[in-house]
Amino acid sequence: MSDKTKKWLCRIIVLAVLIFLPQVIRDRYFMHIVVISGIFMILCMSWNLLAGYTGLLNLGHAAFYGIGAYTSALLAMKLGISPWFGLFAGGLVAAFFGFLLGIPSLRLSGPYLAITTIGFAEILRLVAVNWVDLTRGSLGLSGVPLLTPIRLGDWSMKFYLEKDYYYVVLAAVLITFFCIRRLTQSQFGVSLQALRDDEPGAQSIGIKTTGYKLAVFTVSAFFAGFAGALFAHFVRLVSPETMALHTTFDILTMTMIGGLGTIAGPILGAVALTLFSEWLRYLEELIKVDIRMVVYGFILILTILFMREGLAGVLRRLMDRLRGGRPVSKGERKP
Amino acid sequence: MTEILRTEKLTKNFGGLCAVKDVSFSINEGNIMGLIGPNGAGKTTLINLISGAFPPSSGKIFFTGKDISRCKAYTANNMGIARTFQIVRIFSQLTARENILAALVDRRRNGPWKLVGKAIFSKSSALIDNKEDVREADRLLDFVGISQYGDEQAGSLPYALSKRLEIARAMATDPRLLLLDEPSSGLNPAELVDQIELIKEINQQGITILIIEHVMKVIMDISHRLIVLHYGEKIAEGDPMKVYTDPQVVEAYLGDDTDAAH
């Protein structure tokens, strides 16, 4: 069996498993967790594009998430616009803000940029808290409409259950994965990485770094906003908390653990951390102590010190060894 | 012979320090111009000005007749000027081949947004693994003699090889003028010989070269003309042998023993 056939066979098997998953998992709570982890996968992939591939440390990423959520929720609740359109709109509005945040990135780098992004997110969060007329302040918007049913002839799909959302999020994750993978393996992606590795060097080969930074911020924000909109219609509650620093830290931890700057990293990280945090919850019930964030902090530190390339790196080395040391091409990590 | 580069009273001040002062010279297309001078004479600053790393405080630069005095580095590159750096600036986390693939992207026709569109929507020509580009990258790797390192991470390359990668990368942008900033630093005598050959071969392809060098052997061997900077000012220009024996030049170097020895 040729390599290419093997690859496609693997992909089909994985896809089949993913499609039949809801038949196997009947527990609604668990399905809820799966959907949330899917949304985080999208968030992590978008953050990874900025931090891992372009070297831009955005600690205000949750702001894009929140903007997408609020946009879609408000459009649906105040203007009666279909949530399906809202998903897109959330992404677009977030993309606009992404562009705005890209502007300071043109002159700042490293910690200076990081602090500015935190400031940006904090200012937006404060606006969400205080512009009570629009956002109902700290109470947040509740009762966000569900995704409207799809009808194709006789067949229809309503979105009352978690497993219905599962399919939407699955599609969303696959689309995002496809887009981001394409971006990173394209001429655009290699230009971003050149920018990351050496900005003056990149400029010397004709890369207009300002344009690229703005572009990547915009694209990254789009996907984060899209994820936010999905979140809004799933959880049906949007509050300023969505834009809190702690959400960005979750994204950051997941991506680092999964492997910064890799294609599979964000996905592995989101899955690993979600499962881990569920296991922790179970453990906590036994010992009656909330140790989740403490462990997160520990894991983050340990990962950077000892497992810098994350789970993706570990997996890649494993696969390299299985193949007998043949070099694996950079983009190919998911079988 | 036509003039490809000309500067007119080029000056660059950094705060109170004048790094380059009223430098005017020109290079004819197809020539190799050597740029020498004691340490701190302003040679790298001059290269930075020509390549667009920063704008001059006053004066002008003309490339193929066009005024590029205030052009940014990426614009200068798109117009046909490529450069290497004194301390090599390769993309360490990319492979050697990817370094060159990054440079092969046609940026005159494709800005960032267009590339985003191509990446997501086009069939597959935006992906960097397209055969044409890979072939060209391999050709360049071979040209500088590092073809077996194509898949190696650039950051893991030994210093001398990374310098060659930088040259290959610069050439990938299809330049008419190549600025080399001390390409020989850190090389041993055997590597120097290869280096000289390489530079001559590049020139034979019709590429004009402006090269900063401290190693006299290299500079005297390959330059068609020399220009000497001292404390930011041009103190001599012309035929290599004449410049080398110019009393002003000799005096400038006597203050800096390391180079007179060569």
Next chain:
Amino acid sequence: MGSLFLQQVLNGLIIGSLYSLVAIGLTMIFGVMKISNFAQGDFCMVGAYVALFITAWFPGWMGWVGSVLAAAAVVGLLGIVTERLIFRPLLTRWTDIDIIMVSIGLFILLENLAQLLFGATPRMIPDPFGSATVRMGPVSTSVLRIFCFAFSILAIAILQIFLNRSKMGVAIRATSQNRFAAQLMGIDINLVYLLTFAIGTALAGIGGVLYGTLFAVYPLMGAMPTLKAFVVTILGGMGSIRGAIFGAFILGVAETLGGNYIAMEYKDAVGFAIIILVLLIRPTGLFGDKEAA
């Protein structure tokens, strides 16, 4: 109205002096080791808790002063451990992003560990001066605040003497200007790093005690000082102690005035807005090294 304005300025200056301690620590650590310590505020928090316990056993103003010293010592020690175990191994290995991330990890860890150990409810360090106030012409303030201000100035003065007159201090300054040359001159870089981190965190610890006494002590209290310290160091230029002092007082006054005359809820945003503006004009801060950013 004039006296209200003066009162606000005074309050702003006092707050500014607290910010300056934490910010100087941060800027020293960045200037010498190129580490952006996102956990700086958490060292404040540790200091505050140390003081909480000590003043519980030794009440009164002597206990309080003692607790400040103890906090400096304990936090400095914690800083040494952190530097050795976490930051030192990374200094030669990885990129900027890694160092920032690991300090974020530390931030998450310390904050939540504190929450685990001490619970989330805020606690108070009792005012060692029994809420005594003092009147100075048109303005008035509490004795406590005067002491906090004095303590901060004293700490800064001692630090300056140390940096300018002592051998180790000069070594630290040399390293912050040119790491390589300092090594060539025989300066023990490892010792310099250790000391810098210890001092930087100890200053945060002291600032934490002052913070905790003026406001409250709770596990998440570190976030604001961290952010404010970054705002200040960026305003003043990372690596510049003089800039940190200036920036701290500017921020303190601007915040207090902004909070009073514009909108209380957006008080914290004032700081961020200021730096974003400053950074857009001068990307390396007011006193920063032009090549840095």
